[in-house]
Amino acid sequence: xxxxxxxxIAIFTLTFALAAATNPRLMHAALSFAAMFVGIAAxxxxxxxxxxxxxxxxxxxxxxxxxxxxxxxxxxxxPEKDRGFNWGGVIIAVAVFGGLLxxxxxxxxxxxxxxxxxxxxxKQIGEVLMTHYVxxxxxxxxxxxxxxxxxxxxxMEDKPQ
Amino acid sequence: xxxxxxxxxxxxxxxxxxxxxxxxxFLTLFALLSVLERKILGRMQNxxxxxxxxxxxxxxxxxxxxxxLIKEDIVPARADKVVHxxxxxxxxxxxxxxxxxxxxxxxxxPFVIDGGILFFFAVGSTTELAVFMAGWGSNNxxxxxxxxRAIAQMISYELxxxxxxxxxxxxxxxxxxxxxxxxxxxxxxGFLPHWFVLTPWGATAFxxxxxSGLVESNRTPFDVPEGESEIVAGHMxxxxxxxxxxxxxxxxxGMFAVSGLAVTLFLGGWHAPLPxxxxxxxxxxxxxxxxxxxxxFIWVRGTLPRTRVDQMMNFAWKFMLPMAFTCLIxxxxxxxxxxxxxxxxxxFAIIAIVYLALSLFLDTRKKxxxxxxxxxx
Numbered sequence: 001x002x003x004x005x006x007x008x009i010a011i012f013t014l015t016f017a018l019a020a021a022t023n024p025r026l027m028h029a030a031l032s033f034a035a036m037f038v039g040i041a042a043x044x045x046x047x048x049x050x051x052x053x054x055x056x057x058x059x060x061x062x063x064x065x066x067x068x069x070x071x072x073x074x075x076x077x078x079p080e081k082d083r084g085f086n087w088g089g090v091i092i093a094v095a096v097f098g099g100l101l102x103x104x105x106x107x108x109x110x111x112x113x114x115x116x117x118x119x120x121x122x123k124q125i126g127e128v129l130m131t132h133y134v135x136x137x138x139x140x141x142x143x144x145x146x147x148x149x150x151x152x153x154x155x156m157e158d159k160p161q
Numbered sequence: 162x163x164x165x166x167x168x169x170x171x172x173x174x175x176x177x178x179x180x181x182x183x184x185x186x187f188l189t190l191f192a193l194l195s196v197l198e199r200k201i202l203g204r205m206q207n208x209x210x211x212x213x214x215x216x217x218x219x220x221x222x223x224x225x226x227x228x229x230l231i232k233e234d235i236v237p238a239r240a241d242k243v244v245h246x247x248x249x250x251x252x253x254x255x256x257x258x259x260x261x262x263x264x265x266x267x268x269x270x271p272f273v274i275d276g277g278i279l280f281f282f283a284v285g286s287t288t289e290l291a292v293f294m295a296g297w298g299s300n301n302x303x304x305x306x307x308x309x310r311a312i313a314q315m316i317s318y319e320l321x322x323x324x325x326x327x328x329x330x331x332x333x334x335x336x337x338x339x340x341x342x343x344x345x346x347x348x349x350x351g352f353l354p355h356w357f358v359l360t361p362w363g364a365t366a367f368x369x370x371x372x373s374g375l376v377e378s379n380r381t382p383f384d385v386p387e388g389e390s391e392i393v394a395g396h397m398x399x400x401x402x403x404x405x406x407x408x409x410x411x412x413x414x415g416m417f418a419v420s421g422l423a424v425t426l427f428l429g430g431w432h433a434p435l436p437x438x439x440x441x442x443x444x445x446x447x448x449x450x451x452x453x454x455x456x457x458f459i460w461v462r463g464t465l466p467r468t469r470v471d472q473m474m475n476f477a478w479k480f481m482l483p484m485a486f487t488c489l490i491x492x493x494x495x496x497x498x499x500x501x502x503x504x505x506x507x508x509f510a511i512i513a514i515v516y517l518a519l520s521l522f523l524d525t526r527k528k529x530x531x532x533x534x535x536x537x538x
Binding site: 027028031034050051054055057058061062063065066069070073122123 | 280287289290331
């Protein structure tokens, strides 16, 4: 059952990932990217990590995809222009793929099956966030505040004297 | 049954049953509400409202439905066909999914998920993408402007909407809607229900939540995205026939979902308001509370004029957001003061101070001269 689900989700995710990478129409690529995020969230559900899966949809489909879509909207479009082969992109892609592969091979293997996960409580999440992961949390908080202030400064009007 | 059928079959059949009941109930309610809203608005505006089809015009939705189904489906020649087609489907799907985690009565939650509240908002945040797809896919400047407005207001009000839910989650200690309802089942002195709306932070959070809900479902007075006097119908401009009806349906289903969540979080879910009224079935109480909230939605629509975009944004970032954070602090104070009368008063004091301070600092009288009216003599 879960193997079948895994294969279906894998095909779904890979199809949309490929569409996101190859579709020449930027908006379609961005929307395929959003669908790919849903596929990844489905993987989390399959592994029993309900909270992570929901956050994946919440943050990536609800916020990041909207951000990407807005970026496309607010930048110049010249879809027909051929920019030549993008060697920088290839290097970055190979580096990221190598890093992920290395991390995946190093991690202990997990058998895909009905995951046994305890019912997750908000208290557990809160405690872990406030003790073990407090520094990353604070760093993210500072970063987001800086981004918010930066955005405000960018759009602030100069007051006429 | 369980001895004979395989478990995956039971799972699938029970899910399908849940979905069928959910769709049946809420699509019927949608049809009823569409005629009731017109009747109520008519009553408020001193006219009759629909009264031609059936007794008191009650069969109006049937006539409307047939009309919508047989109308020509027009797709603009320059539209992005796929995106234009997918947008109404996605928007309706998200609205229906959000309805799936609300407890409608005792043991009547269609899909029990531990992170039900998170699921609700995760699904709800997908609506923004769907609205954008509608605006972009139509390839029309009114549509795109409407979609941009819709996304701007949805993102701005999503913050207060979610932050006002946090105090409840914090006090209950769970993201599970059933546990949140369960936490509100007791009564003070045997008659005063344990609902969160009766605490100062709960009342404030409820009002903020309701206003944010009005915005999220694009209802008057926050229906700037479809301001028909400026941008035709916003992201729905290029939709006709049944696709337009789908958007309309999604708006109403979204309204049901937000009201249902408000009932669950603040109004005690399906619990009776008085202990000796517990013999009335739980779902009756849930839908009674839901109808009251939906009526307020309609009442507000019949009463208030549309706000301007800048007024709405200022209101979100300068008033709603600080007040939402105050609810969080106030709920923490209430909890640590022992959830008793002293905690109640402390939490009330905090909210009163912040409210007064905000209303002093955000005084708009300094900026605008009083409006003067001139009439022809």
